[in-house]
Amino acid sequence: MLLDPSSPYSELQPAPFFMNDVAWATAVSSLPGPPITDQQALDVMRWDLGLTKARPDIDVAVGSGEGFRDRFVAASARKADVDPDIFWHMLTLTGYRHSTKAAYYAVAMQMLRRQMAEVPARRHAALGIDAATFQRVMQAYHLGQVPEHDLRYLSTLVQHRLIHWRVGGKASTGLRELPVAFRIARVAAAYRDADGYFMGAPCTPDALPDKQVAGSGQPGDYRDLCLVAATDRAVHRWYLQEVRNEARLRPDRRHARSSQLLASLIAMVMPLFEMANILEVMEAAVADDLLAADAIGVDEAEVAAERADLLTCRIPE
Numbered sequence: 281m282l283l284d285p286s287s288p289y290s291e292l293q294p295a296p297f298f299m300n301d302v303a304w305a306t307a308v309s310s311l312p313g314p315p316i317t318d319q320q321a322l323d324v325m326r327w328d329l330g331l332t333k334a335r336p337d338i339d340v341a342v343g344s345g346e347g348f349r350d351r352f353v354a355a356s357a358r359k360a361d362v363d364p365d366i367f368w369h370m371l372t373l374t375g376y377r378h379s380t381k382a383a384y385y386a387v388a389m390q391m392l393r394r395q396m397a398e399v400p401a402r403r404h405a406a407l408g409i410d411a412a413t414f415q416r417v418m419q420a421y422h423l424g425q426v427p428e429h430d431l432r433y434l435s436t437l438v439q440h441r442l443i444h445w446r447v448g449g450k451a452s453t454g455l456r457e458l459p460v461a462f463r464i465a466r467v468a469a470a471y472r473d474a475d476g477y478f479m480g481a482p483c484t485p486d487a488l489p490d491k492q493v494a495g496s497g498q499p500g501d502y503r504d505l506c507l508v509a510a511t512d513r514a515v516h517r518w519y520l521q522e523v524r525n526e527a528r529l530r531p532d533r534r535h536a537r538s539s540q541l542l543a544s545l546i547a548m549v550m551p552l553f554e555m556a557n558i559l560e561v562m563e564a565a566v567a568d569d570l571l572a573a574d575a576i577g578v579d580e581a582e583v584a585a586e587r588a589d590l591l592t593c594r595i596p597e
Contacts, residue, residue: 289514466512477504
């Protein structure tokens with residue numbers, strides 16, 4: 281599906297060979313819902329498999345980038361469907377040194393905000409939607425002020441969505457919702473662009489990789505990627521390496537207590553990052569037994585399932 285699979289900046293194959301196979305036509309024609317064209321089906325596959333990019337006003341509408349202070353930052357953050365206030369606050373709690381963790385929790389907070397908005401408040405307690413967690417996190421000044429319960433709660437929201445991909449969900453931007461692994465990676469990419477580049481930006485102003493500065497994504501090439509011009513899959517590979525790099529940072533003794541907390545959080549969520557590698561071979565959970573009962577709708581079924589995960593799935597410490 282890519283012209284150059286070895287390049288993080290690869291363009292797309294205009295018409296992959298499998299589209300000429302009779303099985304493709306059969307699959308497209310048998311999809312549920314209104315009929316779609318071959319091109320529409322291909323576009324959905326490209327998006328869900330992480331083959332698209334985040335170039336401002338090419339792949340993602342950003343305008344002036346208001347709220348994110350920079351058009352490149354805005355493009356990655358908006359593709360990940362994270363609001364500016366959550367985006368910047370989570371970075372404040374962790375700092376750039378642990379920005380991959382900030383990205384993880386930013387997506388979790390956005391999930392929680394959406395649940396709070398879509399489900400009536402009178403149903404929050406019954407469905408395990410903890411609005412108090414959202415308020416406590418947004419009022420904290422550093423990560424050490426966030427109760428362990430809240431971090432575990434947010435981690436479980438992400439874990440659930442990594443395992444149970446909500447196929448075809450609509451983001452607040454109007455775009456198709458990215459799989460959560462790519463959302464987290466895109467937020468981390470936005471933080472990297474917000475931090476700036478000491479040796480020169482890897483992207484040209486028109487969102488192309490600068491051939492003199494940008495990395496190739498190949499082993500041994502330690503130059504920075506032009507993240508908005510890279511595919512979601514390439515950004516996700518970069519992100520996994522960034523997680524490992526941040527986990528290897530040696531703590532400053534003056535901040536030993538907070539550093540120990542950060543290290544324990546990394547240990548807690550690392551298994552989830554690895555789970556994202558097999559995202560495309562997981563069968564999506566597109567139906568739930570709860571929907572068989574007409575008493576609740578799709579949104580309530582989603583959060584009820586997440587409540588069940590909270591009770592039965594624990595993150596290893």
